[in-house]
Amino acid sequence: MGASETATRIAELRRRIEDANRRYHELDEPDITDAAYDALVRELEALERAHPGLADADSPTRKVGALPSGRFAQVAHALPMLSLGNAFSDGEVADFVRRIRERLEREDLVFSAEPKLDGLAISLRYEDGAFVQGATRGDGATGEDVTANLRTISVIPHVLDGDDWPKVLEVRGEVYMARADFERWNERARLHGGKVLANPRNGAAGSLRQQDPAVTAQRPLSFFAYGIGQVEGGSLPETHSATLARLRDWGLPVSDLATVVHGLDGLLAYYARIGAARDGLAFDIDGVVYKLDDLAGQREMGFVSRAPRWAIAHKFPAQEQATLLESIEVNVGRTGAVTPWALMRPVQVGGVTVTRATLHNADHVARLDVRAGDTVIVRRAGDVIPEVVQVVHAQRPPGTVPWSMPAACPVCGAEVVREEGAAVWRCSGGLSCPAQRVQAVFHFASRRAMDIDGLGERYIESLAESGHLRDVSDLYRLTLDDLLDMKRRADERDGTTPETVKAGKVPTKWADNLIEAIDRSRGTTLARFLFALGIEHVGESTAKALAQWFGDLDLVRHLPWPLFKRVPDIGGEVARAIGHFLDQAGNQAVIERLLARGVRIRDTHAPNPLLRDGLDLATLLVDLEIPKVTAVRAAQLASAFADAQALLDAPVQDLAAAGLPAETAEALAGWLEVEANASLLLRSARALAELRARLPERGEQAAGPLEGKTVVLTGTLSAMGRDEAKDKLEALGAKTAGSVSKKTSFVVAGEAAGSKLAKAEELGIEVWDEARLLAFLAQHA
């Protein structure tokens, strides 16, 4: 970089940092992430160090934070509130420790370590044990008087406990909003139209800045004390840790994660420990803070311009980062759902490189107002999946255009349509769309469906392109040659042909394995088979229910849709979707071919005798969803007519004679006149009779020990996988659910159980550890 370029860069950095300061402190609307801000400051500091001639007394590196906004009275801090230097790596922490060791000429250093809350730094002034004034940090020397607002925070004592406090005591600490409080607040705000807060930090800052303390009082704010400022007329202990203990004695909240550690190893171990616990903490933190514990040492170390030399903030890798959104593409899913996703310039977030993130649906894109060319903020929240949180509107380049859903499917060109009132847009191409076909096969082969190991999306695509795979039944007639041909094409297409293949050596082991995996999948269960078909609304759980209640593929595949409503948790929508799927000749043909090519269902059994209760004409009439025909009317009809045929043959006046109001009789007659309705009624009645005939006597089925129990699994089990545990519990009659509610019988918690365990404790639901589960399984094996 030349001298003039350096000067330009320095000016640019100063301008951007000042702008960010203004937004952060005065507007409570940060437009860049903390990590990006830190990076700017560090770059500027480095340049200024390297080019002392370009230093400037007005540079933001010489100030701490921005000037107060002026809406509150100003308060000069008796002792300045300083910020901390940052460390982003173990090396920087080691440098920090080394600097202290060298200056103090001491080997064994004792530090006080504590989490660094993501909130708002404030100072509380107590005189004669009474809270008299509270102020924000402001620029470090002068802050804003927010005493009235701070008084509304219940954990801040108005009067200190005990009587051994100094006459004047300034307590430094952080006002924050706990995550659960933040969530609860926003939930209510969305429901009842209050102010929705962007994140806990902004929530805390904004709440403390209210002109009306009554508004602040509504906000769920908390506080932790972490240090002291001015002290007069009394003395405090000579170590930081003892000072914290004293503050706690006086009734001030101090984080119980604050502790004393020894040397560099102690610091790094603390960092690792808090980092591991981070997601489970009740509040957001962005790092940990280390302070030399003895005050004599602190005094000896002193300060550099804007921070103490005896303390440092060790930051966690950012979980939020800004990056450039290069384009918005769309994906076509198994059901034809067209979902937009963001393609971004690679960025490190929470330790992994993120390049893509889902944008869910068109409404979501519109809500975020995100466009190609935007700078966006990406987050990896508690889980792994990255998410675009926010657009930095201030950094939008000119000439961007709002994104819109393409009118045609990018894969097959069919029209993209949206159902009335629905959120998702779908490709109308159905199975003639190659993308939907590929996804359908991928789903069929997936682990929870037919479990064909080794059949990935890339292979399926290639098989479909070359015409070897038109539908899932073709899987069962693939030959070794088909697979080798497919692989050759795929490698050519992607330019991934291995050198060994070019040299004439064609590996076939993988193909043998795949053929074997396909063959193994021929023996399957009814639940897996039904799930694998990919019927709309039929996921794993509904497929299991269908299998359990009907027990036989031949029965299921010829059942008219109203009969499916006899299964608990299947209503009109789902029943119709199943019926619609089965009504299509093409789908029946696929099932036929699957069976012809060797797929065998191994757990066929008689229908569940509990079905008996709903297998009558009255229930059928309700299930058919005939306009105006309620349960009461259906019962009247069922007792007045011998069977469905009799009902069908009845003239309107007979219907009325059965006790129906004229309006209902007419609606029913009109419905019966439609040919399709009449035949559905007859088909359903026949199916009902057949199903009835197949029902076994209501006998005492071997009820499992967990019959009627709903179990939720969470965390990692060591002795078995989650799926295995799930199967075993279900074999004993339990129902396994994905989330904890008051209906949950008990929760099995493995290692590192998270929110579900917390929820269980909150609801007072029984929790089993792995040992208890194993013991139970062993006992009932």
Add this chain to the structure above:
DNA sequence: ATGCCTCGAGTTCA
């Protein structure tokens, strides 16, 4: 009609 509670579907990276 309203408010749980579940299920289904789509999704990321190593």
Add this chain to the structure above:
DNA sequence: CTCGAGGCAT
């Protein structure tokens, strides 16, 4: 995991 939406009890 998170959203949206279906099922069902109230």
